[in-house]
Amino acid sequence: MKLKTKLALAFAVIALVATLLASGMVTLAVKNAFQTYVSSHQNMRLKQWVTVFSGYYSENQTWAGAQSLVAAGRGRGRGAQVHRGPGPVAARERVLLADPSGSVVVDSYGDKLGARLSPQEITRGTEIKVNGKTVGTLLVSVEPPTGLVTMEDIFSSSVNRSVIWSSLLAIALAAALGIFFADKLSRPIKLLTAAARSLAKGDLEQKVAVPGSDELADLAETFNSMAESLAETEQLRQALVADVAHELRTPLAVLRGNLESLLAGVTKPSEETLASLHDEVLRMTYLVRDLQELSLADAGQLHLNLENEDIIKLTSDVVSALEFEAAAKHLDIKTDFPTKSLPVTVDSKRIKQVLFNLVGNAVRYTPDGGKINVRVTETNGSVEISIADTGPGIPEKDLPYIFERFYRSDKARTRSTGGTGLGLAIAKGFVEAHGGTITAANQPQGGSVFTVILPKQPINQG
Secondary structure, three states, X not given: OOHHHHHHHHHHHHHHHHHHHHHHHHHHHHHHHHHHHHHHHHHHHHHHHHHHHHHHHHHHOOOOOHHHHOOOOOOOOOOOOOOOOOOOOOOOOEEEEEOOOOEEEEXXXXXXXXXXXXXXXXXXXXXXXXXXXXXXXXXXXOOOOOOOOOHHHHHHHHHHHHHHHHHHHHHHHHHHHHHHHHHHHHHHHHHHHHHHHHHHOOOXXXXXXXXXXXXXXXXHHHHHHHHHHHHHHHHHHHHHHHHHHHHHXXXXXXXXXXXXXHHHOOOOOOHHHHHHHHHHHHHHHHHHHHHHHHXXXXXXXXXXXXXXXXXXXHHHHHHHHHHHHHHHOOOEEEEEOOOOOOEEEEOHHHHHHHHHHHHHHHHHHOOOOOEEEEEEEEEOOEEEEEEEEOOOOOOOOOHXXXXXXXXXXXXXXXXXHHOOOOHHHHHHHHHHHOOOEEEEEEOOOOOEEEEEEEEOOOOOOO
């Protein structure tokens, strides 16, 4: 069953239940109102009849002729008018008067004259006293004669008919509104369904426009964001395949050319030739290794050999290892470290690789005679390592992508001058595997700054 049909039926059922409840409540309210009215009217008439019959007995000292006080009903005694009574006997009103012995002397219907009241009826009745003496028992009830259609019945029937017609109208209106709202609600769902099917077939340019600010609009916005993410992921995947192919093409071409020369006898095997072939094999080996580690880091499966290490010593070792290369460019490397040791639980090998990448990049891209500042601080249970340089900085358009694999801000850089483009991606993967963060920014005075924040406490390894 379609959503549109379900909603229409749901609206109709709700309307039916609501009208049935309303009908029941109205009927109950009418019945209670009539009962209250009848009870109040009966008490009033009872007091009136007590006054009438007490006065009659006081004057006559007998109940003879008291039947003339009640108006005629159906059957015996009908046709007479009320004499000295409180008014004509109502159609729903029955007046019974019994003498002290329980024998009926007055009956507005006339069919119980001479009969005796039961003890229960006498108990329910009202005593009529004259001069302190009980002279009779009066019962006033609202029992209608057989076949008499009462005002309550007429009113109830009218209310019920109105409720039934109102119910039918409400159900029809609810069904129409259900169809309208269901169509309005299902239209964006249909759009989302069609877009999802197209997305599943590979069309990643799908967008759904749902106006408003309700849950469906949020769902459409989430779908659009998902489609954009999938499109970006697909682009990254294609770029990754192209970049890997590009990075492997050069060493493979070198290997093929040298091997073909050796096989053809054009080149004779020599130590230099074999060393060149070995270097190209190592390049491919390192590339495959880096890609594997990145894949493990992305999947959260990178194993860390965590040990308690002094982060200041690790950073100092990296700076010392790069001092020769920095001196060749006349770079001034300054360090700002705490005077005491700063123990941190890390995988020293991987953190050293991170620092080598960052400090090495600073040395490589800072112009001759420039400055590099390496700073370590402790803050809120974490350590912060910053590497700032006076180089050209990073173009603002490239900052959001600087940590993506194979990304180079200078597209003209080759592997020999710019590396494989995996260094910063590997640094980001290793830092995040430790539960830390790494960011890149430009300094107001020029140059770039990379900041690594690592927690001091060990992380759980799954």
